[in-house]
Amino acid sequence: MRALDGRVAVVTGGASGIGRATARRFVDAGASVVVADRDGDGAERVAEELGDAAVAGTVDVTHPAQVDAAMALAESRFGRLDVLSCNAGLATSPTPALDADPDEFARVLAVNVTGQWLCVRAAVPAMRRAGCGAVTITGSVMGERARPGFGAYAASKAAVNHLAKVLALELAPDGIRVNCLAPVATDTPMLKSFLGPDDPERARAAFIAGIPLGRLAEPEDIADAAVFLASDAARFLTGVVLPVDGGRAI
Template identity: 50%
Template sequence: MGNPGRLASKAALVTGAASGFGKAIAETYAREGARVAVVDIDSDGAKRVASEIDGAIAVTCDVSKRADVDAAVAAMLEAFGQLDVLVNNAGWCYRNQPSLDVDEDAYDRVFDVNVKSIYHFTHAAVPHWRASGGGVMINIGSTAGIRPRPGLTWYNASKAAVNLMSRSLAVELAPDMIRVNAIAPVLGETALMETFMGVPDTPENREKFMATIPLGRFSKPADIANAALYLASDEAEFLTGVVLEVDGGRTI
């Protein structure tokens, strides 16, 4: 018999899974035996990714809205009867610019999508986990919340909140056998790279930023997915409250 996979018998919900890090996490989890809910505000994108993953379901969800989040978890439980792993990956950022130029709507959105979404999913998932004997939450933070860059102050603050929320929830929920960890990626090769870089986004400016990463490259979706696989697996059963920097040494 072949290897059943590191996540065999588990069911995972991944937000922001229509592209980028989330798509890679969903695909990696499925490869390792998990049944996966591909959750995204982009309905067509979620359906496309789910159609390429055997047994996956697609769920349309605005993670900033409690009703959508509750419905996503309900759809997960209806489809699979369980929720073992929750990956809060969905995120948003405004274009790199002076902080005083960021309007209030953009400020609100970055905190609604990056931070309040975790509040909503915690309310939706924790009662189920308490009843079922435990679970795993993985939140995608950022090195921006550890070693911030100018022009992204409000985004940096939102990711610092994600990093700290993960550690605080880990302590609070440990008696329920609920593990909570975060992953802090460095700037990655995703659709948001141009947003993070700001204007001008030139090869020269990318090289300048890359020079601050000791291992000499940006992160790739597979880097984040592999870290998320480990944290979700039973191999990490004694890890909670960790903010795992997947950054090529950027935050040293």
């Protein structure tokens, strides 16, 4: 029996990077998946690759109606909703915190914090109907360890890391577990934003130099941890912020 046999999941940010890898790992583990992403065409491509176990939805996580529709799609297509994997996120190029553009700062918080809250809020009624649920929010090691130049991003991820703990307490009576993954810099299309335009190779080397295991994370590293947290193997884990960081948080 596979770890997620019979489960139904919504994966936001599912068109690329960690979300795409998570959608694939979930299907490999036996789940049916709604691949949700603002890039609707990209979500369709991933769903087509995954076959009958997946369906795509165009979802901007800052739009409540679109988020609600993604959760409804899970129930209408697959009959229930058991798992929510929140991966939609926004990053910026390295900028001193006090030099950040106010509109950009607000946008990062809207996507990375409010967007995750909207997704959980929309998923919980269906999970209550199912009688249980597992939520995984992708935070960041930067939510625990600050790094210069990432004021908006680090603040948003610190908020998400703590939001997961609050939600874990509030939803425990419903049998809904909420955990947070805290990756280190991960080799995805978003990585270009973190590296900045000035000297990306030097920036990449600096990130790697701070990781004891000597490499960036791969999307599959995070996806494998997401499968574990969604499975019964993690049935007594809630409110955990799990570093997937090659030792960076030590």
